[in-house]
Amino acid sequence: MKILVTVKRVIDYNVKVRVKPDQSDVDLANVKMAMNPFCEIAVEAAVRLKEAGIATEIVAVSVGPSACQEQIRTALALGADRGIQIDTAEPPESLVVAKLLAAVVAAEQPELVILGKQSIDADNNQTGQMLAALLDWPQATFASALALQEGRLEVTREIDGGLQTLSLALPAIVTTDLRLNEPRYASLPNIMKAKKKLLEVRTPAELGVALKAHTRLLKVEAPAERQGGIKVGSVSELVEKLKSEAKVI
C-alpha cells in the first residue's frame, strides 16, 4: 500500500506567539519553526504501517515556500521514502491546500492519506475532511488507533464523550489525534540519509489549481488579558467569597 502523508511547517509549539503591532498578523520573523505536532504523529503512523509490512512506500507532501523542505526532510529522516513540495509563497487556506493535495493524490494514487487533525497555527481542523470530500473518499478524523482488517481500515476516533470505531473502505483519509502514537526522534544516520532522498518541487499551476482566496484576514489581536485575583487564607474564606462575592455557589 502506498501512503501519502502531509507535513506543515509551523511555529514551534514551545514558542509563545506575539501579535504584530499593526495587528496585521502574528509575528513569525526569527521565530523557531518546526513540524506541526499532529503531522509528526501522521508521519509516525505511516512509518509504523511500513514497518509492519503493510505500507510499501511513503510520500511526504508539504505546501508552502521552499523553507518547508526542511520539514519534508524531517519526514524523510523519520522514514518517508520521498518528498514533494508544492511551492506557494505562503501556505494557502485549507480549501486550496485540499485541492492541491487532491491533485497530488490523482497523480500518485495512494490508498491512504494520513494528515494531522489540525495545525497549531491556524487551528482550522479542516484539510483532511476537505480532501476527503474532493476525492469522495471516506474519512476517519481524530484517530487514536488504526488497523487494517480484510482490506478495510478500522479506525478508532476520539469523539466528545468517548471513542467511536469506524470501518472504512480504501482508499481513505485519516486525520491523527494525540493518542495515536508517540512519534520517534530522527537518528543522525537517518538525517544524513534523508538528504539523499528524492524531493520534487511542483507548482500549483502544474497541478492545475488556482490559488483563489475565499477569506480575508482583517485583523489579528492579542486576547484580552485576564487579571489575577486574590489569594485566600483558608477554605472557609474561599467558600465565603464564592457565596457572597462571586455568588457562584
Place this chain on the structure above:
Amino acid sequence: MAILVIAEHDNRTLKGATLNTLGAAALLGGEVHLLVAGRSCGAVAAQAAAIPGVSKVLLADAAVYEHQLAENLARLVAGFGKAYSHLLAPAGSAGKNLMPRVAALLDVAQLSDIVGVVSPNTFRRPIYAGNAIATVQSLDPVVVATVRASAFDPLPAEGGSAVVESLDATHDAGTSRFVGEELAKSDRPELGSARIVVSGGRGLGSGENFALLETLADKLGAAVGASRAAVDAGFVANDMQVGQTGKIVAPELYIAVGISGAIQHLAGMKDSTVIVAINKDPEAPIFQVADYGLVADLFEAVPELEKAL
C-alpha cells in the same frame, strides 16, 4: 436567505451546544432553520421545534444518518446548502468532522470555532490555541462555520412552536460503516456545557485520587475535568482533558486542583467566569489567572471544601 443550524444530538436528546449555536445564528439576523439528521430521532425534532427563534425544523430520519457519518451527512447538507446564507454547527467533534466536508462540496471556505460575530460575513476566531484572535471575512456566497458554544449565550429551550418538515432524501456513500462506540457513562453534567467544572492535574498523584474531586463535583453538581499532564500520566481518560488540544470550557465556576497552569491548559479554561485555584506551590502560574487562589495541600483542602459546602 435563511440560516441553517445543524443540530448536535444522540438521536434522543438535543445537545446544549445547539442552543448556543442558535444564539450565534440569532446575531446574524434572518430566519433560522434547524436540521435534525439521525435515526428514530423524532424526539429530538420535537425538542428542536420548541426552541423560540427556530422557524422550521428539517427532519432527516433514516438509518444512514444514525451515527452522523460525515460521508452521508455532508451530501445531505450540501444538497440544499446553497439555498442558505449560513450553515452553522457546534464546534464539537461531530461538527468539526462534518462541516469542512460540507464546505468543500460547496467549494467554499469553512470558518472554524467562531467566538464572535462582527457582521454577517465577518467573524472572530481564536488562532494559535487562543493566543491570538483573528477577525476573518468570508468572500464566499455561503458562510460555513463551526461555533464555539461557550462563546455565545444559548437560546431558551422552550416556548417556540416551529413546523417540522420531513426530508426524504437519503444519501449513502457506502464507503464507511459504524463499528462501535465506547462512551464514558456518568451521571455528571457534560464537561463542555457544565455550569461548574472541577479539574485535577498532576498534583492529584494518581487516578484513584480523582475520587476526591468526584465527591466534590457531585456535591456541586459539577463536571470533572483534567489537565493534559494528568491525562498523559494516565490518571484519567483523554476525553476529560481541558486545554488547547482537549475541550475548551467556559463555566461559571472553574476549580483547578493541583494544576500548575501550563499555557496549553489555560487556553482551555481562561474564559470561565470565576476561576479558583488550589495548589501547594505559591508560584504556580495558575494563580495569575485565578480570581481566588488557595495555597494549600489539596489532600487537606479538597475534603475540607467539600464538607464546608
